[in-house]
Amino acid sequence: MKASKTPRESQVDDYVYKIFPNDLNSQGTAFGGTITALLDRIALVVAERHSNKVCVTVSIDAVHFLSAAKKGDNLIIKAKINRAWTSSMEIGLRVSAENAFSGEIKHILSAYFTFVALDESGKPTKVPLLTPETTDEMRRYEEADHRRSRRIKASKEQEEFRKSFRAC
Numbered sequence: 001m002k003a004s005k006t007p008r009e010s011q012v013d014d015y016v017y018k019i020f021p022n023d024l025n026s027q028g029t030a031f032g033g034t035i036t037a038l039l040d041r042i043a044l045v046v047a048e049r050h051s052n053k054v055c056v057t058v059s060i061d062a063v064h065f066l067s068a069a070k071k072g073d074n075l076i077i078k079a080k081i082n083r084a085w086t087s088s089m090e091i092g093l094r095v096s097a098e099n100a101f102s103g104e105i106k107h108i109l110s111a112y113f114t115f116v117a118l119d120e121s122g123k124p125t126k127v128p129l130l131t132p133e134t135t136d137e138m139r140r141y142e143e144a145d146h147r148r149s150r151r152i153k154a155s156k157e158q159e160e161f162r163k164s165f166r167a168c
């Protein structure tokens with residue numbers, strides 16, 4: 001296993017997905033669940049390329065639908081690893097919707113997915129560290145640590161909350 005890798009080695013650039021009628025909600029715009037499932041798969045590819053291990057999704061956060069995608073739009077998805085810790089990795093995704101006829105491009109969604117790499121027995125296992133190269137990658141690398149602290153704090157608080165209910 002390499003000790004460290006760059007974001008470039010695992011990134012997915014401009015994955016294109018055409019919105020067809022079976023991707024729509026009852027409002028006639030792209031169904032959020034379809035987009036989220038697609039992002040989970042693309043982020044998984046990044047996590048598995050970085051770790052060279054089987055990975056599972058442990059957390060999805062900051063999924064903000066900023067604008068609606070419509071029938072016939074092309075979704076353009078970029079996915080990149082922001083940081084790797086011991087067994088976990090944060091993957092950032094950005095989705096734009098392109099109107100193929102007018103050429104208009106809208107930013108419709110950004111999200112962070114956290115994956116954990118597993119060994120043969122299904123236990124968390126070490127992943128290569130990340131070496132950011134560009135200024136943007138360095139900024140995302142620093143920000144990712146703050147988000148990780150928030151996620152772990154929120155997850156612990158949730159667990160305490162559940163326990164307090166069970167104790168009642």
Ligand SMILES: CC(C)(COP(=O)(O)OP(=O)(O)OC[C@H]1O[C@@H](n2cnc3c(N)ncnc32)[C@H](O)[C@@H]1OP(=O)(O)O)[C@@H](O)C(=O)NCCC(=O)NCCS
Pocket residue numbers: 055056057058059084085086087088089114116122123124151152155
């Ligand atoms: C992912 C899983 C194996 C982790 O097991 P665990 O016993 O919590 O393991 P640990 O406590 O050692 O945590 C492992 C890593 O996950 C991270 N983690 C755990 N819960 C997290 C959360 N809510 N958010 C972000 N990271 C989290 C830990 O910080 C740790 O990261 P590190 O090794 O880089 O420091 C386990 O929670 C699991 O199997 N979850 C279900 C996964 C799944 O089915 N996903 C959907 C289908 S893919």
